[in-house]
Amino acid sequence: MALSHEDFARVELGFLPTPIDELPRLSAALGVDVRMKRDDYTGFGGGGNKVRKLEYLLAEARAAGAEVLITTGGHQSNHARMVAAAARRFGLEAVLVLRGNAPQQREGNLLLDELFGATIEYLDPQAYFEQVEPCMQAHAERAREQGKVPFIIPLGGATPLGALGYVRAVAELAEQYARMQWSPPDIVLAPAGSGGTLAGLIVGARLYWPQTKVIGVSVSRDAAWFQSRIAAMASDCAELLEQPLRFAAEEIQVEDGYVGPGYGLPSDDGVEAIHRLAKDEGILLDPVYTGKAMSALIDLCAKGRIAQGQQVLFVHCGGSPALYPFSERLLEGRRQ
Incomplete structure (x- = not known):
C-alpha cells in the first residue's frame, strides 16, 4: 500500500493552507483564467515556498x-x-x-x-x-x-524529502478547488531555481490532478539541466511514497528563455511583470523568481503557447524582501 505525505515526520512552520486569489484584470488582458496560489503567505520567517x-x-x-x-x-x-x-x-x-x-x-x-x-x-x-x-x-x-x-x-x-512539501501543497490545492467547485487547472506554472518545488508539484499533480500540466520557468540554468535533475528528484520522491511513478527528463517542461542577465539579476521583462501585477492586482512579485516566472506566463499567452480560455494556476513562491536591494533598477526611468 502506497504512503501519503502525512506518513512522514513534519514540524509545523507554515500558516497553512494558503489562499488562492483570482486575478480578474490580468485574466481579462491575457484571455486566460489566471489564479494564484499565495505561498508568499506561508508566513514563517518572512514566508515563501x-x-x-x-x-x-x-x-x-x-x-x-x-x-x-x-x-x-x-x-x-x-x-x-x-x-x-x-x-x-x-x-x-x-x-x-x-x-x-x-x-x-x-x-x-x-x-x-x-x-x-x-x-x-x-x-x-x-x-x-x-x-x-x-x-x-x-x-x-x-x-x-x-x-x-x-x-x-x-x-x-531540493531533496526528495523536501519535495514532499509540494506534494502536500497539491493535495491542499485539490481540496480548495473541490470546495470552490472549480475544475482542476489546465496548467500549474511556477519558477524553478533549484528544482525541489517543481519536483513536488509534478508528483502531486500526477497523484491528485493527472490531467494538469506543470510548467517550470528557470531563473538560473538551462532547461536540460533542470529536466534531468527534476525527473530524478520527482522519481525519488515518488519512491519515498511507494508510488509506481517514474519520470523521464523529456516529460519535464521547463522554459529557460526568461533568465535574463543571470540568476539573482533582474530581467527587463521581469521588472515589467512586477510593475504590472503591482498596479493591476496589488500583488508584489520579486525580481529573482516570481517576476521572471510571471513574465514567462505573459509571454507564453501572447505567443499562443498557453491557449485562450485555459485555466492557469500560478504558484507565488514569495521573495518580496528581494525587492528592496533593487530599488534603483525597479524605478529606473519611472520617476516623475
Whole structure:
C-alpha cells in the first residue's frame, strides 16, 4: 500500500493552507483564467515556498539531533533566510554559505539573515560552484570539533524529502478547488531555481490532478539541466511514497528563455511583470523568481503557447524582501 505525505515526520512552520486569489484584470488582458496560489503567505520567517520543504527537512534534522544547520544560496536567498529563521525557532545555530562577495550594506534577505543571527560566509561568485560543497563540509567539521551535531541542507532544500512539501501543497490545492467547485487547472506554472518545488508539484499533480500540466520557468540554468535533475528528484520522491511513478527528463517542461542577465539579476521583462501585477492586482512579485516566472506566463499567452480560455494556476513562491536591494533598477526611468 502506497504512503501519503502525512506518513512522514513534519514540524509545523507554515500558516497553512494558503489562499488562492483570482486575478480578474490580468485574466481579462491575457484571455486566460489566471489564479494564484499565495505561498508568499506561508508566513514563517518572512514566508515563501521554502517553508513547505523545511517542515519535512527540519523534522529530519531534529531526529538526527542537529545543533547547527548549514545551507547555501544566492545573496538574496529566500531559502537561506528561512533556514536561519527555522534554526532559531528550534534553538539551533545557522551557517549560511552565500554566493556573492560581502556587501557594504545588508538589505533585503541579507538584513533578515543578520537579524536571525546567522553566521554568514560569502563566496566569490565565479568560484562558488567549486567551493560551496567543500566550504559547507568544512563548517560541518568545525561544528563536530566543537562537539556539536551539524546538519547540511542542500541548496533550496531540493531533496526528495523536501519535495514532499509540494506534494502536500497539491493535495491542499485539490481540496480548495473541490470546495470552490472549480475544475482542476489546465496548467500549474511556477519558477524553478533549484528544482525541489517543481519536483513536488509534478508528483502531486500526477497523484491528485493527472490531467494538469506543470510548467517550470528557470531563473538560473538551462532547461536540460533542470529536466534531468527534476525527473530524478520527482522519481525519488515518488519512491519515498511507494508510488509506481517514474519520470523521464523529456516529460519535464521547463522554459529557460526568461533568465535574463543571470540568476539573482533582474530581467527587463521581469521588472515589467512586477510593475504590472503591482498596479493591476496589488500583488508584489520579486525580481529573482516570481517576476521572471510571471513574465514567462505573459509571454507564453501572447505567443499562443498557453491557449485562450485555459485555466492557469500560478504558484507565488514569495521573495518580496528581494525587492528592496533593487530599488534603483525597479524605478529606473519611472520617476516623475
